Amino acid sequence: xxxxxxxxxxxxxxxxxxxxxxxxxxxxxxxxxxxxxxxxxxxxxxxxxxxxxxxxxxxxxxxxxxxxxxxxxxxxxxxxxxxxxxxxxxxxxxxxxxxxxxxxxxxxxxxxxxxxxxxxxxxxxxxxxxxxxxxxxxxxxxxxxxxxxxxxxxxxxxxxxxxxxxxxxxxxxxxxxxxxxxxxxxxxxxxxxxxxxxxxxxxxxxxxxxxxxxxxxxxxxxxxxxxxxxxxxxxxxxxxxxxxxxxxxxxxxxxxxxxxxxxxxxxxxxxxxxxxxxxxxxxxxxxxxxxxxxxxxxxxxxxxxxxxxxxxxxxxxxxxxxxxxxxxxxxxxxxxxxxxxxxxxxxxxxxxxxxxxxxxxxxxxxxxxxxxxxxxxxxxxxxxxxxxxxxxxxxxxxxxxxxxxxxxxxxxxxxxxxxxxxxxxx
Amino acid sequence: xxxxxxxxxxxxxxxxxxxxxxxxxxxxxxxxxxxxxxxxxxxxxxxxxxxxxxxxxxxxxxxxxxxxxxxxxxxxxxxxxxxxxxxxxxxxxxxxxxxxxxxxxxxxxxxxxxxxxxxxxxxxxxxxxxxxxxxxxxxxxxxxxxxxxxxxxxxxxxxxxxxxxxxxxxxxxxxxxxxxxxxxxxxxxxxxxxxxxxxxxxxxxxxxxxxxxxxxxxxxxxxxxxxxxxxxxxxxxxxxxxxxxxxxxxxxx
Numbered sequence: 001x002x003x004x005x006x007x008x009x010x011x012x013x014x015x016x017x018x019x020x021x022x023x024x025x026x027x028x029x030x031x032x033x034x035x036x037x038x039x040x041x042x043x044x045x046x047x048x049x050x051x052x053x054x055x056x057x058x059x060x061x062x063x064x065x066x067x068x069x070x071x072x073x074x075x076x077x078x079x080x081x082x083x084x085x086x087x088x089x090x091x092x093x094x095x096x097x098x099x100x101x102x103x104x105x106x107x108x109x110x111x112x113x114x115x116x117x118x119x120x121x122x123x124x125x126x127x128x129x130x131x132x133x134x135x136x137x138x139x140x141x142x143x144x145x146x147x148x149x150x151x152x153x154x155x156x157x158x159x160x161x162x163x164x165x166x167x168x169x170x171x172x173x174x175x176x177x178x179x180x181x182x183x184x185x186x187x188x189x190x191x192x193x194x195x196x197x198x199x200x201x202x203x204x205x206x207x208x209x210x211x212x213x214x215x216x217x218x219x220x221x222x223x224x225x226x227x228x229x230x231x232x233x234x235x236x237x238x239x240x241x242x243x244x245x246x247x248x249x250x251x252x253x254x255x256x257x258x259x260x261x262x263x264x265x266x267x268x269x270x271x272x273x274x275x276x277x278x279x280x281x282x283x284x285x286x287x288x289x290x291x292x293x294x295x296x297x298x299x300x301x302x303x304x305x306x307x308x309x310x311x312x313x314x315x316x317x318x319x320x321x322x323x324x325x326x327x328x329x330x331x332x333x334x335x336x337x338x339x340x341x342x343x344x345x346x347x348x349x350x351x352x353x354x355x356x357x358x359x360x361x362x363x364x365x366x367x368x369x370x371x372x373x374x375x376x377x378x379x380x381x382x383x384x385x386x387x388x389x390x391x392x393x394x395x396x397x398x399x400x401x402x403x404x405x406x407x408x409x410x411x412x413x414x415x416x417x418x419x420x421x422x423x424x425x426x
Numbered sequence: 427x428x429x430x431x432x433x434x435x436x437x438x439x440x441x442x443x444x445x446x447x448x449x450x451x452x453x454x455x456x457x458x459x460x461x462x463x464x465x466x467x468x469x470x471x472x473x474x475x476x477x478x479x480x481x482x483x484x485x486x487x488x489x490x491x492x493x494x495x496x497x498x499x500x501x502x503x504x505x506x507x508x509x510x511x512x513x514x515x516x517x518x519x520x521x522x523x524x525x526x527x528x529x530x531x532x533x534x535x536x537x538x539x540x541x542x543x544x545x546x547x548x549x550x551x552x553x554x555x556x557x558x559x560x561x562x563x564x565x566x567x568x569x570x571x572x573x574x575x576x577x578x579x580x581x582x583x584x585x586x587x588x589x590x591x592x593x594x595x596x597x598x599x600x601x602x603x604x605x606x607x608x609x610x611x612x613x614x615x616x617x618x619x620x621x622x623x624x625x626x627x628x629x630x631x632x633x634x635x636x637x638x639x640x641x642x643x644x645x646x647x648x649x650x651x652x653x654x655x656x657x658x659x660x661x662x663x664x665x666x667x668x669x670x671x672x673x674x675x676x677x678x679x
Contacts, residue, residue, distance in 0.1 A: 078561075082645070092649075238675060241674045244667050248664030249664045252661050255660055259656060260653055272566045
């Protein structure tokens with residue numbers, strides 16, 4: 001409080017009673033030194049925050065026009081699309097916003113994976129991020145049910161039915177989740193309620209995520225700690241303006257999809273009203289769930305007393321929960337893949353594996369897709385439980401620079417080039 | 427290593443694209459539409475012809491429950507013409523002050539009339555298969571407008587010798603599974619176009635598909651017009667923000 005200097009009497013008056021200005025200064029200002037070498041991959045954290053705000057803002061407005069009842073839900077969405085002023089715009093932003101939220105968050109996560117942002121002392125920061133991902137997935141899943149189209153209904157049916165795989169109490173869990181003996185009005189109502197609640201829970205976890213971030217500050221492309229003032233710059237104005245620029249570019253891409261191809265990432269079947277008597281030919285989830293869906297369906301055999309379905313469910317949830325222990329699976333002391341020649345390559349193999357699983361998830365669970373899915377699932381878990389622990393021991397990392405300033409200053413010839421170019425490369 | 431991964435990614439993406447096209451039915455012809463692309467708009471004349479085809483042919487069996495008569499202003503009709511369309515229909519309204527339901531002429535605020543009172547009646551009158559509502563059909567099928575046009579104009583063929591077709595089924599190459607309950611609905615000149623266009627099967631199929639794209643996505647023109655402005659604005663804004671960013675960062679070192 002006392003370290004905040006100003007001559008403006010109004011700010012002084014407020015600051016004395018409510019130290020909001022020094023709080024901001026600590027949060028994003030001069031008291032929050034940030035590594036000077038962050039690349040544009042570090043923009044995706046603020047972009048995720050932006051998406052959360054956009055989703056909550058559009059969602060609140062949509063909820064004013066939406067009717068959570070099986071007889072009216074589909075038509076109320078169409079009324080938003082046709083008769084509500086700019087309803088089509090709000091709805092297309094919200095609908096595609098879900099996809100873009102996941103695009104941004106997946107890039108954010110893979111950036112953390114590549115540069116080792118999950119390693120000590122940022123393990124809790126990373127684990128909070130995994131919790132955010134889980135909450136996001138639950139929110140997205142329930143939100144997709146609300147328009148009450150065919151994929152809404154059958155997606156809800158397939159995913160909630162998974163819980164029946166648990167022995168003894170499985171069937172009861174499913175009835176409890178549904179609030180009845182099928183996906184019906186009680187299910188739609190509770191999904192709407194939770195879909196409205198969870199984003200605010202998300203905001204809470206995000207605040208703690210950022211709190212944890214501020215303890216040690218951002219990791220950086222070199223993966224070494226800042227060694228002094230020459231390695232860092234105040235967050236404001238340097239990263240505020242860089243984040244704003246990133247938001248401009250991101251919003252341009254987002255707007256292009258919303259305005260020109262708003263249905264490209266959706267399923268045509270969801271423009272057919274839910275019908276419990278007609279099963280769609282292929283029930284597929286939204287694209288951002290496809291890899292997990294592939295893992296779920298890749299298990300086609302029972303093991304001992306475990307049914308194939310139960311193993312699939314466990315592996316599907318496990319594929320995300322394993323991220324919680326990632327900091328202890330990857331024991332390499334070097335964070336950034338820039339200095340880990342093997343991890344760098346295997347990271348891209350892992351990315352390719354996720355895309356392969358996504359492709360399998362979009363296809364029917366039959367040969368040859370099934371075999372690709374099984375191979376992809378094996379590699380997915382092998383990467384965590386075999387590859388990463390082995391790399392920690394076997395890999396010989398390249399020497400680390402002594403400080404962030406060293407390679408930055410070495411970068412270019414002219415003074416201008418030396419300051420900007422190396423920083424803007426990923 | 428990078429090349430191998432790029433290869434895997436490329437192959438995965440290619441087959442993903444191929445998969446989206448492939449199902450049991452034939453690949454769609456490559457029709458072009460005036461509403462394609464970021465500057466694409468509806469063709470008013472085609473919409474009006476399409477509405478005529480819908481009204482005189484499709485509406486015998488298919489409902490259009492999300493569209494009201496007043497929406498037809500988008501097709502270029504004025505208030506008098508819309509009133510004239512509405513008046514042709516009879517709507518059951520009520521109850522009145524005596525508690526009785528009564529019949530009245532349609533108004534522009536009414537929905538387009540449904541041919542059957544409910545799905546069961548529709549199924550009973552159509553050999554057990556309910557003709558689907560057409561309001562959203564162009565968005566409820568992949569590549570909707572082209573699919574509808576192909577199905578109507580080019581899909582009906584003699585089934586191959588070994589292909590079994592039951593009573594009440596018709597063979598259509600573009601319909602998933604190839605067995606469609608609807609008999610070929612269009613013949614040359616089943617409609618006499620008010621604007622004098624020759625009513626060939628392909629022309630009518632194209633027009634009604636165009637019309638169905640409008641019923642499914644009535645805000646398409648407004649959306650694309652606004653999109654151009656919004657995206658241009660954001661690109662300029664990004665350019666300015668980039669310049670600001672360069673300026674702010676220039677003082678480092």
